[in-house]
Amino acid sequence: xxxxxxxxxxxxxxxxxxxxxxxxxxxxxxxxxxxxxxxxxxxxxxxxxxxxxxxxxxxxxxxxxxxxxxxxxxxxxxxxxxxxxxxxxxxxxxxxxxxxxxxxxxxxxxxxxxxxxxxxxxxxxxxxxxxxxxxxxxxxxxxxxxxxxxxxxxxxxxxxxxxxxxxxxxxxxxxxxxxxxxxxxxxxxxxxxxxxxxxxxxxxxxxxxxx
Amino acid sequence: xxxxxxxxxxxxxxxxxxxxxxxxxxxxxxxxxxxxxxxxxxxxxxxxxxxxxxxxxxxxxxxxxxxxxxxxxxxxxxxxxxxxxxxxxxxxxxxxxxxxxxxxxxxxxxxxxxxxxxxxxxxxxxxxxxxxxxxxxxxxxxxxxxxxxxxxxxxxxxxxxxxxxxxxxxxxxxxxxxxxxxxxxxxxxxxxxxxxxxxxxxxxxxxxxxx
DNA sequence: AACTATACGGAACTTGGATTCCGTTTGCAG
DNA sequence: CTGCAAACGGAATCCAAGTTCCGTATAGTT
Numbered sequence: 001x002x003x004x005x006x007x008x009x010x011x012x013x014x015x016x017x018x019x020x021x022x023x024x025x026x027x028x029x030x031x032x033x034x035x036x037x038x039x040x041x042x043x044x045x046x047x048x049x050x051x052x053x054x055x056x057x058x059x060x061x062x063x064x065x066x067x068x069x070x071x072x073x074x075x076x077x078x079x080x081x082x083x084x085x086x087x088x089x090x091x092x093x094x095x096x097x098x099x100x101x102x103x104x105x106x107x108x109x110x111x112x113x114x115x116x117x118x119x120x121x122x123x124x125x126x127x128x129x130x131x132x133x134x135x136x137x138x139x140x141x142x143x144x145x146x147x148x149x150x151x152x153x154x155x156x157x158x159x160x161x162x163x164x165x166x167x168x169x170x171x172x173x174x175x176x177x178x179x180x181x182x183x184x185x186x187x188x189x190x191x192x193x194x195x196x197x198x199x200x201x202x203x204x205x206x207x208x209x210x211x
Numbered sequence: 212x213x214x215x216x217x218x219x220x221x222x223x224x225x226x227x228x229x230x231x232x233x234x235x236x237x238x239x240x241x242x243x244x245x246x247x248x249x250x251x252x253x254x255x256x257x258x259x260x261x262x263x264x265x266x267x268x269x270x271x272x273x274x275x276x277x278x279x280x281x282x283x284x285x286x287x288x289x290x291x292x293x294x295x296x297x298x299x300x301x302x303x304x305x306x307x308x309x310x311x312x313x314x315x316x317x318x319x320x321x322x323x324x325x326x327x328x329x330x331x332x333x334x335x336x337x338x339x340x341x342x343x344x345x346x347x348x349x350x351x352x353x354x355x356x357x358x359x360x361x362x363x364x365x366x367x368x369x370x371x372x373x374x375x376x377x378x379x380x381x382x383x384x385x386x387x388x389x390x391x392x393x394x395x396x397x398x399x400x401x402x403x404x405x406x407x408x409x410x411x412x413x414x415x416x417x418x419x420x421x422x
Numbered sequence: 423a424a425c426t427a428t429a430c431g432g433a434a435c436t437t438g439g440a441t442t443c444c445g446t447t448t449g450c451a452g
Numbered sequence: 453c454t455g456c457a458a459a460c461g462g463a464a465t466c467c468a469a470g471t472t473c474c475g476t477a478t479a480g481t482t
Contacts, residue, residue, distance in 0.1 A: 232459095233458060235460085236458075236460090261462090264461090264462090269461080270460060270462050271461075271462065271463095272460065272461055272462065273459075273460060273461070276460085
């Protein structure tokens with residue numbers, strides 16, 4: 001088959017990503033992503049680049065060729081998580097019970113954070129990264145729809161605004177990583193917050209400062 | 212050895228702290244604490260030691276003589292905050308309305324964190340420091356009393372345990388520092404959580420794993 | 423089989439920040 | 453007024469990452 005030539009312009013049937021990469025490069029990129037996902041999930045954002053490289057059975061240089069900066073790598077990983085979040089949101093928008101849909105979305109957001117320390121830290125102290133990723137997948141609009149729908153059905157108190165959902169998610173995330181005696185108790189707090197969101201409201205919320 | 216000098220009766224009338232320190236040392240120590248308090252409150256835990264020194268109009272060496280380590284300095288500052296928290300807790304234990312007492316304590320804990328970014332970070336990612344400080348002032352017992360009292364009065368749902376109060380405080384703290392669109396909205400979340408704590412419970416909380 | 427653009431590995435470099443060191447200054451007891 | 457231990461200041465040192473560099477290896481092509 002060496003003679004044929006045919007369509008040689010760039011690789012064809014790509015495995016669904018990154019065009020024009022040499023086979024080994026693609027393989028390594030995947031390895032790096034996989035290793036990083038695991039490491040950052042376990043150790044948080046200060047897992048080290050050399051460790052990522054080692055875990056991926058690759059040299060540091062290779063990691064840096066695919067992700068020029070540690071932040072780029074983090075952003076890439078965060079991006080994936082947000083895609084999952086957005087998927088979940090869309091899924092719950094179809095839920096028979098709008099209220100349960102919203103609750104499950106909240107529970108889900110707490111769970112993925114419980115499973116990924118790096119994500120917690122992004123949510124908790126990287127507004128820029130989080131903002132970018134959220135916007136990229138349209139999470140904001142999705143939250144808004146989730147909220148409106150649950151309010152229309154009468155189960156969600158009327159005075160919450162969509163922005164409060166991501167904020168709650170962040171707050172819950174910060175707690176899932178609790179060590180010591182509090183470890184593993186976070187699901188209880190999720191339910192407490194959910195009860196607080198349920199209509200009718202007992203407290204009148206202070207007026208938000210701006211939009 | 213120099214002849215003797217024996218034990219010289221430490222100077223009396225100390226201004227209520229650190230015995231046997233030379234006057235200038237005492238003064239500087241205060242300056243360092245004040246400067247650090249401000250800097251860490253504004254910039255969080257990664258404010259730098261040289262900056263603390265500069266702000267205190269003192270050399271780095273001096274900072275280190277009083278606090279051998281950055282962590283020691285942080286722990287000292289955190290200690291002070293926890294003293295305030297404990298005071299507030301005792302105060303609210305006297306409140307006429309047990310439920311309002313608990314709520315005000317929660318609001319207060321959110322507020323001091325909103326005013327001190329460093330404290331938020333200690334609460335959010337320094338279990339050791341926080342644990343130590345909390346224990347030193349007996350905060351745990353105080354939370355327990357606050358909880359029991361509010362449950363006895365029938366306003367606080369029966370299924371929450373004292374440990375959940377500090378956890379809630381941490382979660383709220385993580386949110387007070389929100390930038391961007393969410394900034395300034397945290398008091399609303401505090402009220403939502405409070406509503407979730409109010410009896411009767413709508414959700415049955417998952418059973419805590421251990422004690 | 424030879425060729426070359428791509429990729430690779432990982433030692434070396436850079437940086438930012440905590441901490442140390444030591445010559446000088448100062449409070450204060452005698 | 454002196455003497456000296458207690459304090460000081462801050463340049464210098466150490467260290468832990470992140471990031472760069474460049475000689476070598478290899479996929480894909482002719």
